[in-house]
Amino acid sequence: MTITSPSSTSSPSDVDGPYLQVEDLTVTFPTQDGPVQAVKGLSYSVELGKTLGIVGESGSGKSVSSMAVMGLHDAKSSEISGSIRVGGTEVVGLAESRMRKLRGNAMAMIFQDALAALHPFYRVGDQLAEAYAMHHPKASKRDGRRKAIEMLDRVGIPQPDRRVDDFAHQFSGGMRQRVMIAMGLINDPSLLIADEPTTALDVTVQAQILDLLQDLQREFNSAVIIITHDLGVIAEMADEVLVMYAGRCVEFGTTKEILTRPEMPYSWGLLSSIPEVGASTDARLIPIPGNPPSLLKPPSGCSFHPRCSHRDKVPGDLCFTELPALTPASNRAGHLKRCHLPNPEEIYRTEVLPEIAPDLAEEIR
Amino acid sequence: MTQDPNAKVGIEASEIGANAAETGDRDLSHRDTDVVDDHEVVHAPLDFHELAEQGHAATALDPDAEPIITIDNLKMYFPVKSSGLVRRTVGHVQAVDGVSFEVPRGGSLGLVGESGCGKSTTGRLITRLYKPTGGSMMFEGHDLAKLSNSEMRPLRRDVQMIFQDPYTSLNPRHTVGTIVGSPLAVHNIVPKDKILPRVQELLEVVGLNPEHYNRYPNEFSGGQRQRIGIARALTLNPKLLVADEPVSALDVSIQAQVVNLLQDLQREFDIAFLFIAHDLAVVRHFCPEVAVMYLGKIVEIGDRDRIYSHAHHPYTQALLSAVPDVKQAAVGGRRERIRLEGDVPSPINPPSGCRFRTRCQFAQEICAKVEPPLLQIGKRHKVACHFAGELGSHPATPVTTDLLAIDDQGTPVAGATPTNEQLTIPGYEKTWYDLKSKQTTGV
Amino acid sequence: MSAQATGPETLGSLSDEPEINDPNSKQAKEISGKSPMQIALGRLRKDKIAVTCAIIVIFFLLVAIFADLIAKAFGVSLDTVTACEVLECNFAEPGVGYPKTGPPFYPFDPAHPFGLAPRTGADNLAHWIYGCRTSLMIAGAATLFSSVVGIVVGLVSGFTGGVVDKILSFITDFFLTIPFLLAALTISPIIIDRFGTSDSYETIQIGSLILILSLFGWMTVARLIRGEVLSLREREFIHAARVLGMPTRRILFKELLPNLTAPIVISISLMLPAFVAAEAGLAFLGIGVTGSASWGQTIANAVPYWSNYPLYLWEPLIGVVALVLALNLLGDAVRDAFDPKTRR
């Protein structure tokens, strides 16, 4: 047991332009009951050395969008439009053979359920070595094994030279997730997507994994996307946050901005519906009413309006009829929101904050 | 029974399909059976202030409440069979090993810990899904641990349970009316024609449309199903509810709806809760008292303030420091984090002495030799650690030596007699052992 | 604020489709709950192949049930005839023992629409109709018995566990180790000889066949049900029932059994065609039903006449194949309907 000192999450970036650039991404799944638009007009970018957090409920399209970045959607059962540029290469419509060279090499992905995501019949070492050999055709078998042991050691697995010959089911949950991370990082990818990497883990193990991810990112200087529904994880890990709802980006900004001055009622709802370990006991737990919308029949206008408790502050029936554009929030650079409210900053400060965090509201006042 | 207006949280439900699309084509197959209709009572405000009115602050403690259930030295060992020609019992999983606590009438005790620590087993012992290996569970003059299944039956009305998984906790082949009404039918409480009105009343209490009693669970969303499960648990007017991870399978925004509903119900019907969860923040909100479990034992128990702000056990401290904190990060920077190395040891062969010692930075020889007693160190605060102390001020020498008549290495001191008599009492004593003065004191 | 009073009035502001949100509206009442069973049946109704197969199966069922009436309507019967009245009995010439009217050498004879059997002169249509009855009766009864036995064994061994489960599982495995065909071959003649007095020979034969098929048919059901019970037993709704103080019998029959409809329907859908095929197969080997009409027996009789009189073989063969095929395809559709994940 050791005490680690708090650290800053950012490191200077030395590349011109973001490494990953997603523009107007739309992912549609044709189904028997009609097309399901899981992601609609999504744009974002991540620079090397930076972490983007994507947050939203299940069904908000956060996983679908990153699977599209990895090119993991089956071309037969999905339609992808828009543009995804990874390190300057356009990925949408890229030939499968060239896509394969990027996958697992320039970009890698870590999945939520490591037990299901690792092959049950192959030794983890072989699975790691396979990932290495795929993108290093000249490497010998022994190189692959050495690399696998090295990576297992790097992610903090004790006795890596012995455990390299174990199967996935012989590891504990946290160790398994470390194997998953080792596999993702074995080819030193510039882009790492972590899809709910700690959801199934206990808090102490989650803390280990998050620390590990942060250390490794600093070391590899890669661009990281972390997908989660847990704002706490976002708060600790991300430099910037993308809030998704019903397939769309509804708010975007630096982590501090989003967590301290959110300007979209859905973000407020997320903040108000989770209790905090350190918050005042007078803070109220205010849920978001209702359930996430159907993607088959998305609501008209703003997707969030059926659950929004601030829509009567918008003149007319704008929320019902018109989709708000993603516009800059109260004059701060880089903070975008998708909402018709004319004065969200004021509403949050005067109405929402006193209810959900009376202590913080005092401080700001 | 009066209606609490707070119970009806306003809901607009919509057809689902959302979950399926999240993972692309992989889960679309079950979509056509997973249609969610508008089942919830739709008359809550969409005005923020009214909504905020209905939300709750954390539940407060009633220090004078009598205990409704007293658990004393509860044990559950599951046999482990060998894998030879003859299957002998080669050991036991000590899932719960000597746990003692009280749940106050109408109050709630939170049980936290990591997976495998025995908190769910404890819940299942209290509801008698398992018969305990040892110990007692005194509930209104009956020892639940000793009753036979048939003797237990009448008491089941008073002790009910809410389950974790809203998808498997409801029988898919029964209508909501049958599910919620079956407790009445089983216990023959009301005549058959009175069941339906009672069911509808209950559905309304949990915020569902009472007209939808003839629907099947597959037509409801996860949050709505959890409400049905809660209605079923309420049917018999229980005095104690064991809630086993009641919100951990739900979407973030739905969790708050259910937590608020449970708070409403507790206030209205004066139900005591044993609230089992791994989410420390939810437990802090719901429970004025919290017990922390590690490897089948309670390592620290106390009221909210003592556990969350003045934890004395290194494990509790590590657990709390591991929880990511939104507001902390928002204000700037991260809290210090205690990093626990390694994994939880196997409950078949737990470490000797203190079970946490293998991962504890303060562990010394005494920890391997002597198991630390669950010592009362404050008015409502007990901790099981030889080196109990607040974060950053753990003592250098064991605090328990005088009480146990041992020296700093854990060897018994000849001639000395243990002085502490209150080691396994489930509740709290009027006096306690003050760590600073090393004296028994009281207010 | 009481729900009854304010319910409907506050609805409008909440939804873009307020009329459906009204719990008291007509639509809401009409859309009553759909059980998983109803959903499966609905899916089945939309499946064209399933509907076609169901129609074919119903046709055979009707033939079997109204065999007497149909035979009378066509004026045919199983009665034995003096062979030489209808057959060419001249042993010296080629075409020995073939019928004097109808196929294979003469034009269609309306008195015997399916023709006559060579050598015996029996009416093919009558044998076909009663063969259908034999087939469905044996298969249906065997399915019923083995389902009941299998369900009971599976339920008990899955739910009780422990020693009972071990013993029942051993018995199940024991029966699975016995090769069915060989056992049927061995046992059926013995049972028939033992109990078959001359006047009830036919009934005994059918009864013993049903017994044998059931004896070796219940294990798969038992295994399926046991596996299902084992997984259901760990579901939280069973825990919930226990916590509610439900007696074990009620848990078994009210909570578990309804959830076993799918595996039960599925195993029935697998057993029925298998038993139809097995009955005909045993008769084909000369060991099944020999005392009364059976398709398998007719097939065995017809093989030597294949070159000159293929129709004689085709008639029972098409009967068996059509029935088994329809039952199998229907069963496949049923399985899909109950478990959409296995969709083709």
Place this chain on the structure above:
Amino acid sequence: MFAYVVKRLLSGVVVLFLISMSVFLLFWYGPSEPAQTICDNDTSNRCTPARLEVFRENLGFNNPWYEEYGKFMKGVVAGREIQFGSTTKFDCPAPCLGYSYRTKAPVFEEMKQRMPATFSVAIGGAFLYLTLGIPIGVAAARRRGTLTDKALVSSFLVISSIPYYLFALLTWLFLTISWEIPLFSDTGYFPITENPAKWFSGMFLAWMALGAFGCTTYTRYSRGSMVEVLNEDYIRTAKAKGLRDNTVVYKHALRSALVPVITIFGIEFGTLLAGTIFTETIFDIDGIGLWSLQAVAQRDLPVVSATALFAAAVLIISNIVVDVIYSVLDPRVRLS
């Protein structure tokens, strides 16, 4: 694993014991007189009641059943002497399964003679349907949802829904009787050691029938299993590593997909080896299956009980082999 195999073998012995006893009892208390068969078969004399009584006495039917069963068991373990009629005595070494009532030949010897035929049929047929069925199934799974896949699956479903013996019967009737195709017309078993070409042409039709029919079912098994595996998370991981499609399918997916198929195959292959009654009857191959059918018709007790024991033993062994293979293929499975 060793302990497991021993345990399973022991319980297999118990099962065999129970089966042999049941067969024995069935005949003992069965209505028809086994002595009658042997008496009728003794062609040199007519079967008079007096002669029947001699046979009864000699076969031990006048003794209590457990005494005779004891003799039978002793024969299996240590061998024994058997007497037919009043004069002839045979020495029957262990494992003595008795002498056939019909042919008066030692049963064990006869069984050994017939085994190659049955093994030839079963192994050849199984080889054909595996090598056809699995690749077709995998190919269909990769193209799932396409028109080819649908057509293939539904036509195979139809074929595999026909009772096997009718399929085999029609194959035989058309190919040898109606069309008189030369390669197929000479079915039967000829030892491979004497004339491999004749062995091949004699077996060919049986293999074709077994192979064609089995291929349809194995295509469906392997396709279904493959489709399921292709939806697993670890396949997505493999793709995310940047592996080639063929590597993903043949290295990562196929191994998992084959496990359930092999399980089914193991058990069905056991049944095949135990006696392909229909195939042997229709194609007139003198193997275990045909032999057992004839024995049953003739009430030839020693042969029936021998075939029953043989079949059960083969099934037990194939079950154990399947379990062992399973534990080797899937490291998560530990036999206990």
